[in-house]
Amino acid sequence: MSREQGVGRKISKCNILPYPDLNIQCLPTRGAHSDLKSYFIGNLSKFKLKIFDAAHRPIPLFPFFIFCFLSAAFLHAGGVKDKQAALDKAQADEWAAIGEPRVMAFPAVLTPGEACAVIYVHPQGKMPEGLDGRAALYNEAGKKIAEAALFPYPLDEAGHGAQAAILSPPSTCTPGKATIRITSMTKRPSQNEGKAESASGTASGTIIIAERKFAAENIPLNPSNTSLRTESDPKKTAESARLWAILSTTGTAIYSTGPFLTPVPADTRRSSFFGDRRVYQYSNGKSDTAVHAGIDYAVPKGTPVHAPADGKVALACPRIVTGNSIILEHLPGVYSMYYHLETINVQEGDSVRTGDIIGLSGSTGLSTGPHLHWEIRAATENTDPDAFTAHPILNRELIMEKLFAISISSDLK
Numbered sequence: 351m352s353r354e355q356g357v358g359r360k361i362s363k364c365n366i367l368p369y370p371d372l373n374i375q376c377l378p379t380r381g382a383h384s385d386l387k388s389y390f391i392g393n394l395s396k397f398k399l400k401i402f403d404a405a406h407r408p409i410p411l412f413p414f415f416i417f418c419f420l421s422a423a424f425l426h427a428g429g430v431k432d433k434q435a436a437l438d439k440a441q442a443d444e445w446a447a448i449g450e451p452r453v454m455a456f457p458a459v460l461t462p463g464e465a466c467a468v469i470y471v472h473p474q475g476k477m478p479e480g481l482d483g484r485a486a487l488y489n490e491a492g493k494k495i496a497e498a499a500l501f502p503y504p505l506d507e508a509g510h511g512a513q514a515a516i517l518s519p520p521s522t523c524t525p526g527k528a529t530i531r532i533t534s535m536t537k538r539p540s541q542n543e544g545k546a547e548s549a550s551g552t553a554s555g556t557i558i559i560a561e562r563k564f565a566a567e568n569i570p571l572n573p574s575n576t577s578l579r580t581e582s583d584p585k586k587t588a589e590s591a592r593l594w595a596i597l598s599t600t601g602t603a604i605y606s607t608g609p610f611l612t613p614v615p616a617d618t619r620r621s622s623f624f625g626d627r628r629v630y631q632y633s634n635g636k637s638d639t640a641v642h643a644g645i646d647y648a649v650p651k652g653t654p655v656h657a658p659a660d661g662k663v664a665l666a667c668p669r670i671v672t673g674n675s676i677i678l679e680h681l682p683g684v685y686s687m688y689y690h691l692e693t694i695n696v697q698e699g700d701s702v703r704t705g706d707i708i709g710l711s712g713s714t715g716l717s718t719g720p721h722l723h724w725e726i727r728a729a730t731e732n733t734d735p736d737a738f739t740a741h742p743i744l745n746r747e748l749i750m751e752k753l754f755a756i757s758i759s760s761d762l763k
């Protein structure tokens with residue numbers, strides 16, 4: 351169908367710059383329609399597009415569009431290449447300008463029990479070899495309140511990077527200003543291992559620990575739960591030693607930088623909160639205090655428990671106090687834990703992906719009813735899981751922004 355055949359009526363015409371000898375026309379494919387508006391509403395599918403050259407010869411559509419696409423792709427690729435080269439050059443200059451070690455914390459304002467990522471960038475973004483560093487947090491009185499080993503964290507494909515540590519001030523710490531100190535220690539010969547550290551350089555930064563209120567909780571325990579908690583048992587001691595050995599291990603694998611999901615739907619009712627100040631009322635009339643290390647979700651027995659992030663199974667076995675238990679490793683020194691499960695669906699050493707069902711909830715071990723206890727540890731300290739679901743614990747984009755001050759960013763992001 352064409353204008354020449356007298357079926358359609360020319361209803362639009364335009365020039366495509368920079369090719370002024372081409373015209374585009376939209377032609378109704380059948381019927382005569384005087385009302386353009388109603389035609390578009392009722393019969394849009396019956397339109398077809400034809401393109402004519404200056405001599406009114408129709409131009410085949412398919413090769414025309416291929417030509418347009420290739421031209422656009424060529425022009426775009428040229429622009430992208432130039433832009434990328436300029437960006438690469440600017441970034442290389444910025445890395446070269448880093449002359450002093452930099453210490454940054456994300457977030458730099460937090461509350462007791464909330465983890466932060468400490469980032470240590472060496473001059474020029476080079477990670478020196480043979481150095482083994484640690485990051486520590488000191489309160490205003492000069493007391494060390496948290497410490498973690500640094501691990502390598504690549505920041506770009508050109509080989510620049512930082513060292514990172516995930517630290518959490520304890521939920522019981524006093525609010526106020528805290529100092530981060532980075533100590534780079536030359537790796538010592540093996541015969542000196544465990545002796546005095548030889549510091550080859552230090553750097554520091556600060557964070558602000560804001561006020562936070564925690565709930566109080568009274569938990570009466572029946573005789574069997576009382577004895578689970580109070581009676582000494584060599585098996586319990588061995589289980590604690592193994593757990594502590596796992597949590598104290600800082601590997602190098604970065605399985606997930608977050609944000610994490612919750613292991614059960616996020617709106618599930620919580621029967622206990624992170625940092626609850628607990629008083630256990632024993633059946634013998636005595637009592638003891640403890641701080642709740644995680645979140646308890648009030649889920650019925652048999653509820654699927656999902657991996658909140660990619661990771662590796664570090665422990666999957668029954669334990670006396672925590673019942674059927676799973677520990678996942680997500681980042682160097684960062685572990686998530688699942689207690690009182692009915693069943694365990696994974697094995698130690700397994701890799702898990704976000705959302706995988708790792709077990710079913712239950713009420714095994716020291717438990718007063720079916721629930722899921724979810725806990726996260728950072729460098730052995732129990733830390734608020736909500737901070738891990740709220741934002742990524744390691745955010746490369748934010749680190750680069752702050753490092754090069756490309757734009758004003760908030761530490762609270």
Ligand SMILES: [Zn+2]
Pocket residue numbers: 622642644645646722723724
């Ligand atoms: Zn719990």
